[in-house]
Amino acid sequence: MDLSEINFAVLVASLIVASTPLVLAALGELIVEKSGVLNLGVEGMMIIGAVTGFIVGVETGSAYIGMMAAAMAGALLSLLFAFIILIMQANQVASGLALTIFGLGIAALMGHPYTGVKSPQISTISIPFISEIPVLGTMFFQHDLIVYLSLISVLVIWYFLNRMRAGLILRSVGEDHDVAHSLGYRVVTIRFLAITFGGAMAGVGGGYLSLVRVPQWTEGMTAGAGWIALALVVFSGWRPFRLLIGAYIFGGITILQLNLQAIGVNINIALLSMAPYLATILALVVISMSRFRGNRGAPGCLGRSFVKIT
């Protein structure tokens, strides 16, 4: 094996690309959970986004139109979840699982004719001047629009949650929906919006996966990315910047193991493929250990149904 074959700058650049679906989906889920809803259907929404984005992208020839369609598809599927848990008062854990099972099935049905089709190219935008800085330029400033958008979203969501009145209202709904309701906030409406946003973000994440990251459609291609996104939210302690760092660490592990496979390191491929999943478990353990018993940042009403009793 020859580690010098791995170009560090290119490695970091591909790490960012690999992490972007996770960043997008996890940011969406962060908002959903901050409103007090646990949506375990991220995997299902991502794969619906992946398949819709891919189909629309191929048919229109534009990856960006595909990505928009992916967002809409994710949002549409999340509305189903929102209806079931907010209006029909169903158990959130079970409904999220149903969403995942349903999404995986629908996606497989839709994507079947598109297996093996080539996706349209996405153009990268090199930021003037700073993209020409050696090493750093390659790492950070020669990406496509979605990567920059994902980074901007981290900032915007941080600002929204911590500096804006609307963000505060969202958090209060998540902390204690009964109090928020008695203060006159529309718990159900706010949660509806949060869930839809989460669906759209998961959809874009999925679209990015099939249009840019892989780029191809294969059945079950999300391969647990949605679940890793869920784990990232826990890992981040419900904070956007920690979420970004977490996503890049996971992306790094994925890219590293893929690169090690590519240069033919003498480790079994199956063992390398396990790495991201084992790392997720390890990260969850570390984060739970370090803040054991203390406030772990989880919203107070996470996963609880809201029933208006007046």
Added chain:
Amino acid sequence: MFKLIPRENVSPVLSLLGPLFSVGLTMIVGGILFYFLGVDPFAAIKMIFWDPLMSETFSTYSIPQIFIKGAPLILIALGLSVGFKANVWNIGAEGQYIMGAIFGASFALSLYPLESIVIFPAMILIGVIGGCLWSIIPAFLKVKFQVNEILVSLMLVYVAEQILALASLGFLRNPDGAGFPGSRNLNQYTSASNAEIIVGTGIHLGVLLSLLMVIFFYVLLFRHSLGFKIKLLGNSPKASGFSGDNSNKLIFLCLTLSGSLAGLAGIMEVAGPAGQINIDFNVGYGFTAIIVAFLGRLNPIGIFFAGIVMALTYVGGELTQFMLNLPAAAIQVFQGMLLFFLLSFDLFVHYKIKLKGNK
């Protein structure tokens, strides 16, 4: 607008009607889906729900198949239901099922070609232990460090799938298999074969065990104090604590019990219908069992019927695949839909709905 009033007692009639209503609604909406897929909806629905049971051409093969496919679903769902009652969410049964199969098969194949009557029971036991060990990981992490069991158990499914690949391409590969992936066929190894108990049907010991387990779990949940403690933990963790129950012990028990049963289902499958460890050994029983547990309303008797209905959709689904060229994923959509309807219907079970007057 509407107003929800919580029911004091869960309506038993409605809680029975829920699953029936959901299956009916799934048939209708599923029929619409089939129509859009270019398949005659009436023929497809009939082929999924009616032909496996009633058609002369298919039923002799289909009816035993329903029990064979239902057995792992029922076994896994029984275990999961106990956890779900206590608000403990093991959703990694698929992984525990795989590990049960790998553990048991590895033990038996390591003794090949030795013949002895102790091999079979020992293999089953080791399979159960394999599933149990895989569920001990989330159980331990949950109890010791409060790590979310949903995420850990699920991540372990992907790890188990990689171990399965490792086994079928590596340490369990059939040395006489001309380099093809997959282990030796356990059905050709008399001491380890989970042979059929009714000749010509393929019905094996696992089917019998799944029926016995239904009774066992019924007694456990409704006639034993442990069942009460589990329900108490789920409904009111505080009351459970006050009554002196150790919640950690109960959580550990719920997870390992479901892991063991998934392991049992796995070893029964690999030594019986599947025959060998191979890359595509797992077909999603561990995930479908979650639907079965809910469809059966987390009640052992209900789970038995739910397992049969779900197995019917599998067998019927295969028929539509062959006869009508319907994609395999259609059945997955069908199953997801069923769960949606079922969960939604719970509203009517737990609440009365009144129209609000104009005030």
